[in-house]
Amino acid sequence: MTDTQTLIENRPASVAALFLERVAATPDAEAYRHPVPPASGEGPDEWRVLSWRQAADRVDAIAAGLMDLGVRPEERVAIAAATSVDWIFADLGVMCAGAATTTVYPTTNADETVFILSDSGSRVLIAENAEQLAKAREHRAELPELAHVVVMDPAAAADADGDGWVLSLADLEKRGAAYLEQHPGVIAETVGAITKDQLATLIYTSGTTGRPKGVCLPHDAWAYMARAIQAIDLLDENDVQYLWLPLAHVFGKVLTAGHIAVGHVAAVDGRVDKIIENLPVVQPTYMAAVPRIFEKVYNGVAARAREGGAAQYKIFRWAADVAREYAKATQESMRLTGTRSAPLALRTKHAVADRLVFAKLRAAFGGRLRACVSGSAALAPEIGYFFAGAGIHILEGYGLTESSAASFVNPGEQYRTGTVGKALPGLEVRIAEDGEVLLRGPGIMRGYHKLPEKTAEVLEPDGWLHTGDIGELSPDGFLKITDRKKDLIKTSGGKYIAPAEIEGHFKAVCPYVSNVLVLGGGRNFCSALLALDEPSILAWAAENGQEGKGYAEVVASPEVHDLIAGYVEEVNTSLQRWQQVRQFRILPRDLDVEHGDLTPSLKLKRPVVEREFAPLIEEMYEGSREK
Missing domain, CATH: 3.40.50.12780 (ANL, N-terminal domain)
Known part of the structure; x- marks a missing residue:
């Protein structure tokens, strides 16, 4: 048996157990860095450091607090928050309580949030702020199983109704500390009782049509992932990882499992608008x-x-x-x-x-x-x-x-x-x-x-x-x-085409393009809907006599059409005849999560975009005939 096989096959039953192992092995080593904005609201953030022992203190308190609220093994606790160390500690607390995390993107609208909370049967919601709290509070009658909402932002929790349904994360941790005094061995006992097949996480996929589906992932899935990442030496204990990806998404979640197994440093900040500012400060060796x-x-x-x-x-x-x-x-x-x-x-x-x-x-x-x-x-x-x-x-x-x-x-x-x-x-x-x-x-x-x-x-x-x-x-x-x-499309001429291949060519050739949707299924030629990158095309416009104009006006101009047409011709030279884009339209806005065009992980929702811009698509094929 190789070392890799030994490492994977002898994995513990859960990431919760891996976490306890990590804390015991390197209690004083740096585990996390996280930003703290200045009290004045001006100037750079202060990056603070937490050791594995300090992280464990908070995780234990959250886990015990949830137990004190009555949460039992495999019962669901939802987290609706942006990426932060609090998100990670909440998730680990849920797992160390033997419960299961339901992940909710903070950008998810109230209707879908309520569906996820109801469908999952979540007993507790850990909400980031007043905005996330409101999604549950306004639909409380539709959520009879939701016993409590724990709010990370203490100011939002202070605005509670006074009936105990809402409490702050700090209050939960205080309850947990008191619970641990009465039951000092409860965390180790609970983690030791977790079985590998027990539910750990319920992640709802961002469906392109209809309601999202809840994917049931057992504790063993995360323990396996953690050990497999460790086994291939993707990271080592000296790495500094910059973690900004949404932890509600499975990609971000698996990084936290690998981090625990390897024991490197994770600098955590989910603010996408801070990435460029943070990179020179964090100086990561590794980033996803x-x-x-x-x-x-x-x-x-x-x-x-x-x-x-x-x-x-x-x-x-x-x-x-x-x-x-x-x-x-x-x-x-x-x-x-x-x-x-x-x-x-x-x-x-x-x-x-x-x-x-x-x-x-x-x-x-x-x-x-x-x-x-x-x-x-x-x-x-x-x-x-x-x-x-x-x-x-x-x-x-x-x-x-x-x-x-x-x-x-x-x-x-x-x-x-x-x-x-x-x-x-x-x-x-x-x-x-x-x-x-x-x-x-x-x-x-x-x-x-x-x-x-x-x-x-x-x-x-x-x-x-x-x-x-x-x-x-x-x-x-x-x-x-x-x-x-x-997504494979077949033209009316019987040719199969992979849209992603053509779309990739566009993104490499045209520095102005943001999103591309190649069409042609059942049609006699390929066409494309193009969304342009706003900063790039407005910078071009300013240099070409259109300074001061808005995005929609700029992309509708003949000059921009001619500019993009040149790139379409360049892309076509690298494609087979049946793959070439004969018609294109530039969209009046970029595609984004807010309009429902992209999933929270920035994947294109093709059916949604096709429905929204159907008139443009029909315009491209109007009067078309076989050639």
Whole structure:
């Protein structure tokens, strides 16, 4: 039995047990950093440090407080809050109480929040602030099982009704401290009684149509994920991880499990608008993100170069080409020989480009970044190659909520851009006859909450999960996802097209594009709806006689149409005839979570966008005929 097998097969029953092990092993080591805004409201945040022992004190108090409220094993406790150390401590407290966490995005509207609380049967809601409290308070009559709301913000809790239904997180921890005095061994006893099949987390998927489905993940799924991440040496104990991803999403949640197993430092701040400001302060060695973040950084760098004048923009375009060429050469060298190398002439060009462009880009990420992990959606390969060549190594991964997020990840130095890497140890994978990726292993869900028919549609009796993704597996185990099974389109001419492939080309070629939706199912040609990145296109407009105009006016102008048409032509040169985009429309606004166009993890909701902009789509195909 290998060390990896030993590590995974001898895992404890739960992450709660792993947490107690971590605290016992390194009680005084730094565990978390978190920002505290200045009391005056002006100036930079102060970053405070918490040891594992200090974290455990709060986790124990929350767990005991929940027990004091009457929460019992496998009963659900919902968390509706942005990413913070309080979110992590609340989640660990729920698990150490033997209960199960129901995750709710803070951006979820009241109607869907109430549905999740009701469908999950949550007994307690831990809410971030008055806004989250109001979603439950205004629908209290519809939530008979919800016994208490615990509010992180003490000011919001102070505005309670006085009947004990609402209390502050600080009050919960005080109750927990008193409970622990009466029952000093209750945490260890409760954690020791957790079984691996016991429900740990109920995560509701962001469905594109209808109500979301609750994915039931047992304690063993998270313990397995934690040990598997530890086993592949994705991180080490000296890493500083910048954690900003939504912890209501399975991608963010799995990072917390890996953090406990490895024992490195996690700098936690869920404020997306603070990322650029925080990176030079935190100076992370490791960060996970979704593709849209890397796309925005790429577009931002391109926009700043363009603002610097024609010469500077030309240098950037040259450097970007060098980065991609260098990344492709060194990755191919690694594949063939096990070492990274490139021809002398390319190394010379790369050294010049590094001084002019890449070094500044790395500094913007804090200067110490060892690797990034990208997941949740596909990263356009050309953007991945750009960052790789610039010395920012993006390790793409793959997984679903139904598989506890991390099923595949690229293996460090040997990563291959355009693939999602290799299966985690302990996971089985096979490709079905129609190309669908099937998975089986400890990270797979128990099923959908109270939906046996939906469960049977994706989970076979022998444990194989149908992912709904089409993929190809290389002889040495690297997986390439080509598209969602349901998103493949077939033209009226009988040609199958993977929209994601074409959309990825757009994002790599056009620095102004934010979101792309390629259409063509049942039609005689492909078309596209394009949403532009507002800062980038407004900067272009200011340089081209349209300064002071709003986004909608700018994107409707003939000049912008001609600008984007040039990029469409450039993309078409790299596509087969039946893949080429013959018509496009620029949307009057960008796509976002608030309008329901994107999931909270920034995935495109295709049916929603198609419905909303149906008139534009019909306009593109009006009068079309076979050619």
